[in-house]
Amino acid sequence: MTSTSAANFSSIPILDFSLLNPDQPPPSKQTFLSHLRHALINVGFLYLKNHTVPQHIIDKLTIEHISKLFDLPQNAKDKIKMANNEHFLGYSRLGTELTKGQVDQREQFDFGTKHKCRWQKGDPDYYRLWGESQWPDEELIPGFRETLETYLEAVEDLSYSFSSLVAEAFGLGPNGLNHFYETKELMQHRGKIVKYPIVTGGSDQGVGPHYDAGFLTFLLQASPHEGLQVQNLAGEWIDAPPIPGTFVINIGKGR
Numbered sequence: 001m002t003s004t005s006a007a008n009f010s011s012i013p014i015l016d017f018s019l020l021n022p023d024q025p026p027p028s029k030q031t032f033l034s035h036l037r038h039a040l041i042n043v044g045f046l047y048l049k050n051h052t053v054p055q056h057i058i059d060k061l062t063i064e065h066i067s068k069l070f071d072l073p074q075n076a077k078d079k080i081k082m083a084n085n086e087h088f089l090g091y092s093r094l095g096t097e098l099t100k101g102q103v104d105q106r107e108q109f110d111f112g113t114k115h116k117c118r119w120q121k122g123d124p125d126y127y128r129l130w131g132e133s134q135w136p137d138e139e140l141i142p143g144f145r146e147t148l149e150t151y152l153e154a155v156e157d158l159s160y161s162f163s164s165l166v167a168e169a170f171g172l173g174p175n176g177l178n179h180f181y182e183t184k185e186l187m188q189h190r191g192k193i194v195k196y197p198i199v200t201g202g203s204d205q206g207v208g209p210h211y212d213a214g215f216l217t218f219l220l221q222a223s224p225h226e227g228l229q230v231q232n233l234a235g236e237w238i239d240a241p242p243i244p245g246t247f248v249i250n251i252g253k254g255r
Contacts, residue, residue: 008234013039014246018050020165037169040251045230047246052161053154055245061151062222065144070107070195072136080134082110087117087131089190094197108194111135113152115188130188148191155218156189162216162249196227211253219248 015035019028039046082090094107110133117131135145167176181187221228221242228248229237240248 008232009043010238012045012047012230012238012240013043014047014049014243015039016050017048017052033165033169036165040166040169045240045248045250047243048249049243049246051247052158053151057147057151057154058220061147065141065147066193066222068141069109069136069144069193072140076136076140080136085134086128087112088129089131090134105199106194106196108192110190110192111148111152112191113156113189114149152189152191155191159189159216159218212250214252217250217252219250221248
């Protein structure tokens, strides 16, 4: 199989994180790394099942809190709108963003892992990008902040483990990518909670074709509704339907 034909994939590979458990025979890890290398080089997307983020945290977030978050009164949402925050964290109304000149029909909240802005006069301006999240009032949605912060920390831990596996898949050793990162205390990771409403008339674009700029994206498809697609080198759009118990992971395209 040539590299071109391999990259004209017709499905998204599913990788099993449990192959890395200590009680698995040694060849299991090599099998995982081989599958990961294929996904990284030829697809750029994968499903990860049997991961380390506790299911009860995912259930608490998605079942108890997410619908309540979007059902908040509009004035409560606007109180934490992104325009109020120099760290680009907060709420964005439906139709606020564009992708390739077309309106995105999505409503969203952007939150970050715990972080204090460390920018001081004379520091690079990009330090301003990292800082504290804006949160809805606790009495309006009790327990949401604690649950989401716990979830983000769990995904963050998984991401560091996964980054080490990416390095190993490329033969660099588990620490092969570490020099690209700041220490954990100086980094901030972001989570976006998105709702795509039913649209009647006009554009039905939830979010248009795009690349993610970050190194890794961990996408939790929190409903059974399909919509995510991935494009192969032939220009074909391949469905990536929700699979319970998985994250969709994609490799971003840095600029």
